[in-house]
Amino acid sequence: MEVKDSCCIVSSSETTSKDYWDANFNKLETPNWIERNTPWIMPWIDLINLPKDAKIFCAGVGDSNLVESLLTKGFYNIVANDISEVALNKLRIKHAGSEVIFLQDDLINPSKIQSLHGEIDLYIDRATLHFFTTCKEKEAYFSQMEKLLKLDGYSILGVFNKDNVAKCCGLELQLWSRDSLQNRMPTYDHLKAAEVAFTEINGNVRNYIYQLSQKKNYK
Numbered sequence: 001m002e003v004k005d006s007c008c009i010v011s012s013s014e015t016t017s018k019d020y021w022d023a024n025f026n027k028l029e030t031p032n033w034i035e036r037n038t039p040w041i042m043p044w045i046d047l048i049n050l051p052k053d054a055k056i057f058c059a060g061v062g063d064s065n066l067v068e069s070l071l072t073k074g075f076y077n078i079v080a081n082d083i084s085e086v087a088l089n090k091l092r093i094k095h096a097g098s099e100v101i102f103l104q105d106d107l108i109n110p111s112k113i114q115s116l117h118g119e120i121d122l123y124i125d126r127a128t129l130h131f132f133t134t135c136k137e138k139e140a141y142f143s144q145m146e147k148l149l150k151l152d153g154y155s156i157l158g159v160f161n162k163d164n165v166a167k168c169c170g171l172e173l174q175l176w177s178r179d180s181l182q183n184r185m186p187t188y189d190h191l192k193a194a195e196v197a198f199t200e201i202n203g204n205v206r207n208y209i210y211q212l213s214q215k216k217n218y219k
């Protein structure tokens, strides 16, 4: 497989830090990872048929069009999270006047996210989880997601599948499969999974796995 390590803009030895991501979002170029069309997951959101006042947590949302697509569907109780204040400021400008809560915090070492434990009906993450590569980070991520979700709440995760180079702009990535995601989530029902090839702005093809799950109280 040809190695094209250019899905982000700024190379750095720092991984998952606020400075690293702020630097990416401060560049004028559009990040390669951005979905320019309606997010691929929207039909899954239709499928689960949540009430319009459902509380939706968008993890590592960047300045993607996910929030806009949710608002268009009539959802308004939206928490837009990212470690990058620069990304969130871009979203704040786009959605000025909306009820969206902008929550700058680190999913792995949070200081504010805990205040939402037990409140979330739907947790969405596209392309953030795969930057967490250590056992400690992955454990913190899945534990945080589970605490955020209500019982019967849903999670939609979109991550690079095994058919990718495990590196992006100098950052090591964790590649995922349906089995490895499900093994990390034993207390959920797994309702849907799909492999999706995404062509970035630079022409690179990145292969994602998406999974829709529902939190249960299995021990």
Ligand SMILES: C[S@@+](CC[C@H](N)C(=O)[O-])C[C@H]1O[C@@H](n2cnc3c(N)ncnc32)[C@H](O)[C@@H]1O
Pocket: 016, 017, 021, 033, 034, 035, 059, 060, 061, 062, 063, 064, 081, 082, 083, 084, 087, 105, 106, 107, 108, 125, 126, 127, 128, 131
């Ligand atoms: C590849 S981008 C994906 C952005 C967006 N989800 C999308 O699909 O366009 C990864 C995002 O994760 C965010 N991020 C990285 N580490 C994070 C952390 N520890 N906590 C919260 N967000 C983080 C970055 O700032 C960035 O917006």
